[in-house]
Amino acid sequence: MEVPDIYKHRIKGHTSTFYVPNFITEAEEEYLTRKIVESSQHKWKNLANRRLQLWGGEVTPNGILLSQPMPSFVDKYPDIISRLRDMGAFQNSPHGAPNHIILNEYLPGQGIMPHQDGPRYHPVVATISLGSHCVFHYYQYKTEDGHVTKEPSSVPDGEGKSIDSTPVLSVLLERRSVVISSGYMYTDRLHGIQEAEEDFINCVPAAETPMDSCSRFGIGNFDLLGDEDMKQAIEKGEPLKRETRYSLTCRDVGRVSKANHLFCT
Numbered sequence: 001m002e003v004p005d006i007y008k009h010r011i012k013g014h015t016s017t018f019y020v021p022n023f024i025t026e027a028e029e030e031y032l033t034r035k036i037v038e039s040s041q042h043k044w045k046n047l048a049n050r051r052l053q054l055w056g057g058e059v060t061p062n063g064i065l066l067s068q069p070m071p072s073f074v075d076k077y078p079d080i081i082s083r084l085r086d087m088g089a090f091q092n093s094p095h096g097a098p099n100h101i102i103l104n105e106y107l108p109g110q111g112i113m114p115h116q117d118g119p120r121y122h123p124v125v126a127t128i129s130l131g132s133h134c135v136f137h138y139y140q141y142k143t144e145d146g147h148v149t150k151e152p153s154s155v156p157d158g159e160g161k162s163i164d165s166t167p168v169l170s171v172l173l174e175r176r177s178v179v180i181s182s183g184y185m186y187t188d189r190l191h192g193i194q195e196a197e198e199d200f201i202n203c204v205p206a207a208e209t210p211m212d213s214c215s216r217f218g219i220g221n222f223d224l225l226g227d228e229d230m231k232q233a234i235e236k237g238e239p240l241k242r243e244t245r246y247s248l249t250c251r252d253v254g255r256v257s258k259a260n261h262l263f264c265t
């Protein structure tokens with residue numbers, strides 16, 4: 001499979017966010033999904049509204065990865081790790097490629113609250129979607145006087161800050177796609193997925209909405225979408241029904257410990 005060049009896939013108006021449709025093939029999606037569905041129950045961690053698995057090891061509260069081998073279905077077939085490395089998604093990260101993956105499972109109706117992934121990771125995350133689309137929203141904090149922040153880094157660490165409920169960017173994540181969030185989108189913005197069984201993409205062309213002049217239909221990546229049927233459904237204003245979705249959120253942890261020897265790489 002030809003490796004995509006990340007810079008061709010930048011979301012207009014957002015210098016540090018990239019969207020690549022069909023990052024993995026249908027056969028790879030089917031294989032990966034089967035491996036996930038067949039994985040043993042004890043690998044899952046159950047949260048209140050979704051469950052997840054950690055691949056590549058656990059990260060300590062101090063931000064050290066207690067490294068474990070990745071499953072072969074992310075570094076042999078399909079070799080997602082090398083594909084991400086080769087496309088340049090992690091070109092400035094300590095290892096040039098992800099060494100840790102959080103797999104999330106969402107049933108229709110499940111989502112994730114707006115949050116930041118925090119300083120334990122190098123500020124880039126590549127999120128691959130399997131099985132279903134979803135709509136990924138990025139948000140900004142309000143300042144203490146209630147206004148939104150204009151400049152990246154103008155608000156310190158987000159704890160306790162209130163969040164502006166109007167997204168700064170919404171991205172439709174098709175199944176088999178990857179979205180890459182880096183730079184200020186990682187360090188200064190939040191991201192989340194609303195709890196919904198179907199998604200209604202706003203059909204008002206953004207030229208008529210003041211929020212973001214670069215987005216069409218309320219999403220910033222309409223022009224980058226790969227699935228013509230989905231584009232037509234959006235143009236017709238049809239709701240997009242969610243199925244069970246698996247997300248592979250790939251990250252690079254700078255500090256790694258193997259076999260109980262702590263060292264920095």
Ligand SMILES: O=C(O)CCC(=O)C(=O)O
Pocket residue numbers: 102104112117127191247249
């Ligand atoms: O599932 C997703 O697409 C996002 C998950 C996420 O934000 C996270 O695991 O930190």
Ligand SMILES: [Fe+2]
Pocket residue numbers: 115116117191
């Ligand atoms: Fe996250």
